[in-house]
Amino acid sequence: xxxxxxxxxxxxxxxxxxxxxxxxxxxxxxxxxxxxxxxxxxxxxxxxxxxxxxxxxxxxxxxxxxxxxxxxxxxxxxxxxxxxxxxxxxxxxxxxxxxxxxxxxxxxxxxxxxxxxxxxxxxxxxxxxxxxxxxxxxxxxxxxxxxxxxxxxxxxxxxxxxxxxxxxxxxxxxxxxxxxxxxxxxxxxxxxxxxxxxxxxxxxxxxxxxxxxxxxxxxxxxxxxxxxxxxxxxxxxxxxxxxxxxxxxxxxxxxxxxxxxxxxxxxxxxxxxxxxxxxxxxxxxxxxxxxxxxxxxxxxxxxxxxxxxxxxxxxxxxxxxxxxxxxxxxxxxxxxxxxxxxxxxxxxxxxxxxxxxxxxxxxxxxxxxxxxxxxx
Ligand SMILES: NC(=O)c1ccc[n+]([C@@H]2O[C@H](COP(=O)([O-])OP(=O)(O)OC[C@H]3O[C@@H](n4cnc5c(N)ncnc54)[C@H](O)[C@@H]3O)[C@@H](O)[C@H]2O)c1
Numbered sequence: 001x002x003x004x005x006x007x008x009x010x011x012x013x014x015x016x017x018x019x020x021x022x023x024x025x026x027x028x029x030x031x032x033x034x035x036x037x038x039x040x041x042x043x044x045x046x047x048x049x050x051x052x053x054x055x056x057x058x059x060x061x062x063x064x065x066x067x068x069x070x071x072x073x074x075x076x077x078x079x080x081x082x083x084x085x086x087x088x089x090x091x092x093x094x095x096x097x098x099x100x101x102x103x104x105x106x107x108x109x110x111x112x113x114x115x116x117x118x119x120x121x122x123x124x125x126x127x128x129x130x131x132x133x134x135x136x137x138x139x140x141x142x143x144x145x146x147x148x149x150x151x152x153x154x155x156x157x158x159x160x161x162x163x164x165x166x167x168x169x170x171x172x173x174x175x176x177x178x179x180x181x182x183x184x185x186x187x188x189x190x191x192x193x194x195x196x197x198x199x200x201x202x203x204x205x206x207x208x209x210x211x212x213x214x215x216x217x218x219x220x221x222x223x224x225x226x227x228x229x230x231x232x233x234x235x236x237x238x239x240x241x242x243x244x245x246x247x248x249x250x251x252x253x254x255x256x257x258x259x260x261x262x263x264x265x266x267x268x269x270x271x272x273x274x275x276x277x278x279x280x281x282x283x284x285x286x287x288x289x290x291x292x293x294x295x296x297x298x299x300x301x302x303x304x305x306x307x308x309x310x311x312x313x314x315x316x317x318x319x320x321x322x323x324x325x326x327x328x329x330x331x332x333x334x335x336x337x338x339x340x341x342x343x344x345x346x347x348x349x350x351x352x353x354x355x356x357x358x359x360x361x362x363x364x365x366x367x368x369x370x371x372x373x374x375x376x
Contacts, residue, residue, distance in 0.1 A: 004033035004338070007073035007097075009064045009088060010080035011042040011051035012176070014102050014129070018077050019055040021330040028316045029335040032342035035075070041067045064088050068095050075341075078102055082191065083184045086111040089126075089351075093118035098125040098341050100334075104195045105354035107186035109362050112355040119351050125341035127333070128354030130199035132266065134332035136324070137287040138200065139312035140304070141270070141277050145204055149291070150272025153249040156205045157269045160193035160255040161262035165219070165237065172233060174225030181224070182234030189255040190215070190239045190361050193266075197253055199349055199357045200268060206246050208360050208376050213241035215368030218258055241364050243376075285323040 008018060022035045040057035041064050042048035052060045061067040064084075068076060068091050076092040078085055078101040086106045092099050099119060105128050106112040119126040132138055144150065165180065172180035179185050179192055202208065215236040224231045238256035245251055259265070266281035275291040287304045294300075307323055309315040313332050317324050333347075340347040349357070363374040 001034045003036050005036050005038040005072050005074045007039040007067045008077040009041040011047050014079035017330045021334040024331045025334055031335050031338040033338050039067050068092050081178045081184050082186050086115055089115045090118040093122040100127050102129045104191040105358050109359050112358045116351045116355050125346050126351045127337050127347040128349050130349050131329040131333050134329045135284050136312045137306040140287050140306050149275050151274040153272045155271040156251040158197035158253050159267050160197055161259035161265040162257045163260045163262055165257040168219050171223040171225045187365055188235030190236055190364050193255040198360045208243045210373050210375050211241050211243040211363050211367050212373045213364040213367040215239045
């Protein structure tokens, strides 16, 4: 089997999920490449060394430019904060590397357009890591919609709720808390959480034509970890928006980091003319399905346990009835990427697909500021 040398940039949360996927993939899937963990890179050298030793990377770098310049790197994985994605991805594309980049694609549509131009000019396989598409129950939802089981779609509803930033003492900036610093994150819950909901929605229900949003920053000032000063908070702590889809359906989205009791409650529900489906990240292997065409005596919501071998991806794992979880969505993503990359093709969501999500996010933020409908 051909070897593919991987250089991963960013040793945090996502660095772990991506590295774990490389360890798992050969055990469960028959990918066309054997991936080799050739280089790990992080600006924090100690962290990079410890991470490299734990996950089995052969070499350590602290400057992504040096890593990208190496001839022995084929695939660059970008798992760094949002403000670094554009410069790293463009450099990697210019060096002819395959690229997997974490979401959101960029800080802005303008940056995203440059990234799309760079990967398309270089013709390199690319993917933006909206991993929830590859949770088997979500992939099954796509299959059911594509089969036409729901009929005409009327409503798309999604939430992504958390509660970890309620304390006024929580600083912004620096390790892990860069998500609260608008210069690094680009936006708050819109780019961090709603971007996932939007990516899934565009995939399952098609394009969005217009949005109307309400955003709020509940804590206006926080100490900045890097400057040591109390600074204005520039991110949206909460965002709700309604939208219209190209297929005529109506969308309702809500995200917040101020929903006490919720850690990562991503849910969506789609209501069609014949049937409805709903999914919940806290119960990720189940897809809820209601079909009005069922005989009335037994009609009701079915809780489909997505573990059978004929269900998306599940034939590669254990036996029917046994579940997989969050981490495996990254294994599926990596496998699909490698299958397409072997034919020189990008994998959805490509950078171009992710640019559309970026565009919706940007209009949502503008709408929240202007308190007006925005065309996408
Ligand atoms: N797909 C998902 O579900 C998901 C979940 C969480 C985060 N993310 C995305 O993944 C990315 C990383 O998030 P995270 O939670 O892993 O962050 P993190 O803070 O846990 O880790 C980021 C790492 O990148 C390093 N870093 C920062 N700038 C760098 C640079 N210029 N060169 C090399 N290393 C650098 C930091 O030192 C840190 O170790 C973000 O874009 C985020 O939005 C996606």
